[in-house]
Amino acid sequence: MYTPNQLQEVIENAVRNINYPAHPERLYEPIRYIMSLGGKRIRPVLTLMAADLFNGDIQTAMPAALAIETFHNFTLIHDDIMDNAPLRRGKQTVHEKWGVNNAILSGDVMMVEANKQLSMLNSTVLKDALNTFNTTAQGVCEGQQLDMEFEEQQVVSITDYINMIRLKTAVLLGGAMKLGAQVAGASVTDAEQMYEFGENLGIAFQLQDDILDVYGDPEKFGKQVGGDIIANKKTLLLLKLKELANESDLMELEQQSINKDHTDKIRNTTALYDDYNIRELANVEMRNYSDNAFSALTSLKVDEERKTELFKLAALLMNREY
Template identity: 50%
Template sequence: MNSLETYSKAFDTHLKAYQWKNNPKNLYEPAQYILQLGGKRVRPVLTLLAAEVFGEDYRKALDAALAVEFFHNFTLIHDDIMDEAPLRRGSQTVHLRWSRDIAILSGDTLFSLAYGCLESYDESIMSRLTKIINRTAVKIYEGQQMDMDFETQKKVSIEEYKEMIRRKTAVLLGAALEMGAVVANTSESNKKAVYDFGIQLGLAFQLLDDYLDAFGNPETFGKQVGGDILENKKTFLYLKALENADTDQVEQIKNFFLHKNFDATKKIDAVKNLFLNTGAAASILKEIEKHTLAAFDSLEQIDIPANRKNQLRSFGESLMGRSN
């Protein structure tokens, strides 16, 4: 088995070797820009890792991993547009650096190019990989719509919120692993188990992202800390704070989240204190641990040698120990 660093370096080399068109410049340059911003390459590394743990040379999964990364960055470009986000991975977002219209087209292009990456596989594998992307895309769109609906929905339950992040975030981690398993041509039961591992890990990963959005270090988080608070997003922290709050705290929380005309720094600090004082911050950390452990439990259903399972576990531990 290779190290995670080996997978990451191999993927970056493969990405750099991709032959981009140069014209129209304003279509392809933004796509290359967001990909060059880097990140941990979590999803493509998962695809390579899954292929190898199921007995295939990870290099045979490089094109599938590239498809995963292209698709992921397509969703990021569109997500940033809808969120009106100023930063992505610490740099200016595509729609602000170019324009909203260019960002939409560039994101759509990445989506289409993802399918092109799969043309190197034989028809049977390509068909299965394409079906995974199609299924995942619809789930992500559903999750994004749920997220937008929550902005005007008067009451959102914690279970509704978790279902939204399952569709919007977790399904892509599951899909990345499943695609590697498909390239390796492993059993259906193994594909399901590794997908379930990705779903649980994805839930934990997104909840950790929610936590870091409020309590992370701006220098290492890569996005605007407090962005969810400023956008009045109904995250797990917000919902749990309301659930635990006393009457006075409920009034304070609702006041902050009904309006945007507060000083940004003061609003972020005040809401963070409410998250801490209501126990919401402690609750989300417990929820993160719960889904991380559920991910590791799903590994027991995978029929591979223990040392290969440990590679998946190690990745999960590394992912959940991300810098704050």
């Protein structure tokens, strides 16, 4: 069994060895740039871990892993345009560096490149792999659309929010794992179980992100704490508060939404969360999805020893420090 660190290294080498055309330079240079920014490569790592779990050869599964990573980075280019984000992983975003039109076009070509990677898979698994990849990619786009629509909506239910993060974030983890299983020749049932594991883990991870945004240690979390509060982002915590708060506190929350003093806004909103025990309620919701993920992996009929690295990685992802 490979460790995530070993697979991360293998993926980094594979990414460096992708040969994009030299011309037109302004079309392909942004792709080389975004792909070289690194990150944890968690999605392609999960693809290779799933393949390895079913005794698949990781080099045979590599085109699937690279397709997942290329697609993920394509979504980052377009997300950054939609969010008007100046930085990605501490570096200039593609649209800031090359302009919006260039960034859109380079992103489009990345989707083509992802499909080219997939086409290198063995023909016996190609049809199933394409179906999984395309269903996953479509789901991610649906999730992004819902996220944008939620910004305009006054009322968003917790059920709708969970579905949005499932699509926007979690289906890509589920799809990455299912793809790896399929390439390794796993049964339909086992591949679906890998999907269940990845999707539930993805939802739990995003809910944990919501909690850490308010209660995390900024040194350990790696982001500005309270960013979601400043942006009035509809997270699980905010939606749960709106569900439980009395009329007076809802009015206070409304006042805080237009508070220009960010430090004061974070402090007052967090105090409302504390009054209604929102942190613990969100933790319960997060743990439900985390438990579902571990349950899917536990019941998978594969030698227990082969699951060890996946269990360790999942535990690591779900135990980030507050």
